[in-house]
Amino acid sequence: MPQGVFRFPELHRLNVALSKMGDKNPRWKGDDVSYIGLHVWVRRNLLKPDSCEMCKNKVDDLDLANISGKYLRKLDDWEWLCRKCHMKSDGRLKRLIIRNKKTIITERDKSGRITKCCQA
Numbered sequence: 001m002p003q004g005v006f007r008f009p010e011l012h013r014l015n016v017a018l019s020k021m022g023d024k025n026p027r028w029k030g031d032d033v034s035y036i037g038l039h040v041w042v043r044r045n046l047l048k049p050d051s052c053e054m055c056k057n058k059v060d061d062l063d064l065a066n067i068s069g070k071y072l073r074k075l076d077d078w079e080w081l082c083r084k085c086h087m088k089s090d091g092r093l094k095r096l097i098i099r100n101k102k103t104i105i106t107e108r109d110k111s112g113r114i115t116k117c118c119q120a
């Protein structure tokens with residue numbers, strides 16, 4: 001550290017940081033938090049398990065899933081799920097399967113690649 005520069009002791013800086021955490025922070029938005037901001041807050045505060053909370057499979061990447069669909073700032077309204085369980089729980093998997101069933105392949109080229117398809 002260059003001479004002549006004053007720095008507060010590390011313990012003091014740590015205490016100042018701790019005094020401004022969470023709802024004590026001047027930028028705290030409470031329930032007006034954005035979708036992304038809420039996910040960041042939950043990600044920081046909800047312990048991430050080793051496996052999916054629904055199927056118990058161990059996967060490298062777990063999704064943060066909202067349980068109620070209301071996106072509340074309550075940790076018990078969130079869970080860590082694998083992608084498949086997350087898509088099942090919020091209905092995306094069912095919608096994707098229905099959408100894919102409606103797609104009709106009409107033309108393929110010589111190598112078997114789809115060249116034309118349409119929605120039924």
Ligand SMILES: [Zn+2]
Pocket residue numbers: 052053054055056057081082083084085086
């Ligand atoms: Zn799962």
